[in-house]
Amino acid sequence: MQNKAIDFKRQVNIKLADTKLQDALSRLQTRFVEGRSAVISEIHHLEDTRTAAAAIRDCVLNDLDSWLQKFEQQAIAHGAIVHWAETATDANRIVTEIAAQHNVLTAVKSKSMVSEECGLNDALEHAGIKVMETDLGEYILQLAHEAPSHIVAPVVHKNKEEISDLFAEKHQMSRKTGIAELCLEAREILRPAFLNADMGISGANFLIAETGSVLIVTNEGNGRLVTTLPRVHVAITGIEKVVPTLEDVTTLLRLLPRSATGQSITNYVSVLTGNKDAKAHDGPEHFHIILLDNGRSSLIGGEMQEMLRCIRCGACMNHCPVYQNIGGHAYGWVYPGPMGSILTPLLSGLKSSPDLPNASTFCGACAAVCPVKIPLPDLLRNLRTRQMALGLKSRQEVLMLKVWGWLTLHPRIYALATKIGVRILAMMGGERHLLHTLPGATGWTDGRDFPAPSGKTFREMYRKKSTK
Amino acid sequence: MSARDNILSKIREARSSAPQNVPAAPIANYLALHQRGPSPPPPDDLVTGFKKRAIKLSSDVLETSVRMEVPALLAHYLEERKLPLRGVCWTSLVGLPWGAAGLEMLPNPATNQDMVGVTGAFCAIAETGTLMMLSGAETPASTSLLPETHVAVLDPLRIVATMEDAWDLLRLEYKQPPRAVNFISGPSRTADIEQTVTLGAHGPYRVLVILAPP
Ligand code: SF4
Numbered sequence: 001m002q003n004k005a006i007d008f009k010r011q012v013n014i015k016l017a018d019t020k021l022q023d024a025l026s027r028l029q030t031r032f033v034e035g036r037s038a039v040i041s042e043i044h045h046l047e048d049t050r051t052a053a054a055a056i057r058d059c060v061l062n063d064l065d066s067w068l069q070k071f072e073q074q075a076i077a078h079g080a081i082v083h084w085a086e087t088a089t090d091a092n093r094i095v096t097e098i099a100a101q102h103n104v105l106t107a108v109k110s111k112s113m114v115s116e117e118c119g120l121n122d123a124l125e126h127a128g129i130k131v132m133e134t135d136l137g138e139y140i141l142q143l144a145h146e147a148p149s150h151i152v153a154p155v156v157h158k159n160k161e162e163i164s165d166l167f168a169e170k171h172q173m174s175r176k177t178g179i180a181e182l183c184l185e186a187r188e189i190l191r192p193a194f195l196n197a198d199m200g201i202s203g204a205n206f207l208i209a210e211t212g213s214v215l216i217v218t219n220e221g222n223g224r225l226v227t228t229l230p231r232v233h234v235a236i237t238g239i240e241k242v243v244p245t246l247e248d249v250t251t252l253l254r255l256l257p258r259s260a261t262g263q264s265i266t267n268y269v270s271v272l273t274g275n276k277d278a279k280a281h282d283g284p285e286h287f288h289i290i291l292l293d294n295g296r297s298s299l300i301g302g303e304m305q306e307m308l309r310c311i312r313c314g315a316c317m318n319h320c321p322v323y324q325n326i327g328g329h330a331y332g333w334v335y336p337g338p339m340g341s342i343l344t345p346l347l348s349g350l351k352s353s354p355d356l357p358n359a360s361t362f363c364g365a366c367a368a369v370c371p372v373k374i375p376l377p378d379l380l381r382n383l384r385t386r387q388m389a390l391g392l393k394s395r396q397e398v399l400m401l402k403v404w405g406w407l408t409l410h411p412r413i414y415a416l417a418t419k420i421g422v423r424i425l426a427m428m429g430g431e432r433h434l435l436h437t438l439p440g441a442t443g444w445t446d447g448r449d450f451p452a453p454s455g456k457t458f459r460e461m462y463r464k465k466s467t468k
Numbered sequence: 469m470s471a472r473d474n475i476l477s478k479i480r481e482a483r484s485s486a487p488q489n490v491p492a493a494p495i496a497n498y499l500a501l502h503q504r505g506p507s508p509p510p511p512d513d514l515v516t517g518f519k520k521r522a523i524k525l526s527s528d529v530l531e532t533s534v535r536m537e538v539p540a541l542l543a544h545y546l547e548e549r550k551l552p553l554r555g556v557c558w559t560s561l562v563g564l565p566w567g568a569a570g571l572e573m574l575p576n577p578a579t580n581q582d583m584v585g586v587t588g589a590f591c592a593i594a595e596t597g598t599l600m601m602l603s604g605a606e607t608p609a610s611t612s613l614l615p616e617t618h619v620a621v622l623d624p625l626r627i628v629a630t631m632e633d634a635w636d637l638l639r640l641e642y643k644q645p646p647r648a649v650n651f652i653s654g655p656s657r658t659a660d661i662e663q664t665v666t667l668g669a670h671g672p673y674r675v676l677v678i679l680a681p682p
Contacts, residue, residue, distance in 0.1 A: 221671025
């Protein structure tokens with residue numbers, strides 16, 4: 001998928017003014033935020049479980065090459081074919097080659113953010129293969145030619161009416177208005193697609209080294225259909241997804257659905273190992289697993305390695321005041337919210353996403369809910385420091401920080417400057433003590449007034465109080 | 469160099485320059501331990517615990533102490549809901565008196581036309597009210613997937629406390645994991661439209677668990 005993060009600021013203004021989007025985002029708050037808080041406490045020893053989950057992820061990341069090789073060895077031993085892709089283009093090429101090798105004309109897909117990262121659908125269509133998204137949300141997006149705006153609820157930005165219109169237009173059927181009717185219509189259209197597809201494409205929530213298995217969590221059942229019915233199954237995922245044992249993955253599964261959708265477990269958890277044997281009635285004859293790097297290995301061993309612990313639950317975005325107000329599209333690429341503000345610059349360059357590390361209030365809500373304890377605000381701060389070091393900040397910002405830095409090193413001048421400053425601002429505030437515009441910060445005052453200071457600096461007031 | 473070697477050597481290099489990334493233990497040792505993370509205390513009674521959670525996740529649960537009564541229970545359930553009285557079952561269940569209860573159950577893997585699929589289950593998990601199914605020649609995965617109604621006949625003695633216990637049971641009884649282990653927790657569902665939960669997405673609309681001894 002093309003990275004449009006460079007356009008962040010302009011997009012933010014559009015999204016803030018979009019009342020339909022604002023309505024849609026408020027639902028996220030009730031369903032996901034409240035949903036999570038209702039079930040997360042079911043976990044006995046929640047903090048211990050989060051710590052254990054982080055340790056499991058770290059254990060693999062600290063020795064990732066060995067764990068990847070163990071996974072590969074086990075997967076092959078059970079009949080899977082393992083491919084390695086350095087870039088998104090490589091991954092697309094590999095899937096296209098697999099399709100050609102097995103004479104594939106049609107493919108059905110269950111939700112995979114890694115395939116979004118690669119822009120896989122376009123590559124396959126280009127090679128003449130018909131691809132159908134089957135996760136309801138992704139299917140709606142494919143019909144509408146839109147990108148997902150959330151990693152768990154991809155179509156959260158659309159309301160029911162828009163979906164009714166879209167289905168009526170694309171399916172050429174009578175317009176349905178109820179949510180259940182819409183779901184049924186999609187089910188009836190997609191069922192034949194599952195039955196007739198030559199190839200199924202899925203992601204992987206985890207790769208289990210012990211058994212060489214791919215684990216997928218789904219609710220709709222499309223993940224099961226995609227990996228059971230077609231004669232070829234391709235699972236495409238990031239190299240960081242390895243987990244050592246079935247016990248370890250169980251610990252992570254206690255956290256993932258609860259953090260994501262407020263479910264104690266997803267409807268289906270499928271652990272897929274190898275291809276079907278000759279006697280079995282169902283299952284793919286060929287099982288391919290693609291391990292994608294696409295910049296992930298550059299995080300290993302560095303100060304951003306913790307980001308690779310991410311299990312893509314989406315809790316950080318659900319709880320983020322910035323995401324809650326602008327939705328996912330403004331972030332410009334596949335991964336939105338706090339995790340996206342870190343991953344996008346890391347995977348596709350700080351230069352092309354200069355605003356993302358700054359799209360945070362540092363309230364810390366993301367780190368507080370992250371099931372694998374990623375210190376997201378620290379990583380964001382780290383990126384800001386990198387931006388400064390690389391000279392990627394605006395001249396105005398650099399100048400302001402320089403002036404402020406100099407002033408703090410000269411306390412007397414600082415005191416004098418602030419003394420004059422607050423008096424001018426107090427005067428400018430007039431009777432209502434509000435400033436409608438601040439020179440140099442109009443972006444901030446466009447949306448709200450700045451309360452004018454009282455006319456005295458903190459130091460003045462402090463001195464007065466302590467001499468009383 | 470191949471993509472594989474490139475990726476692995478990149479990681480290896482990055483790791484060697486980061487002294488904190490020293491593996492805690494050799495992989496073989498780690499794997500052999502099968503160490504468990506924190507898990508909830510088991511419920512006082514596994515069957516009651518399982519039932520409570522399964523119902524919470526919208527599964528239906530019926531019980532009988534006589535295995536031969538399973539068909540009658542199912543017939544009643546289907547009639548009550550005006551559902552078709554025919555379907556497919558796993559071969560291990562073909563000996564139950566389906567016909568006497570007015571049902572027709574063929575021992576075939578499910579196709580798109582079959583409305584009722586009757587399966588057994590490898591075991592079930594009380595913690596989450598979950599069925600654990602293993603795919604195989606005699607236990608096709610499609611039977612619990614394609615039909616609108618999935619019925620699982622479960623021996624109550626095969627209910628374990630946690631998923632960790634279920635893995636131990638699998639290791640004990642099988643040398644290799646099957647092609648597919650499917651954990652099922654209620655009917656398929658979606659909340660993609662306006663985050664409103666709708667039961668019956670691409671898989672079954674309803675899941676009925678019948679607890680019956682073997
Ligand atoms: S960063 Fe943490 S909270 Fe955010 S998606 Fe990843 S695991 Fe979930």
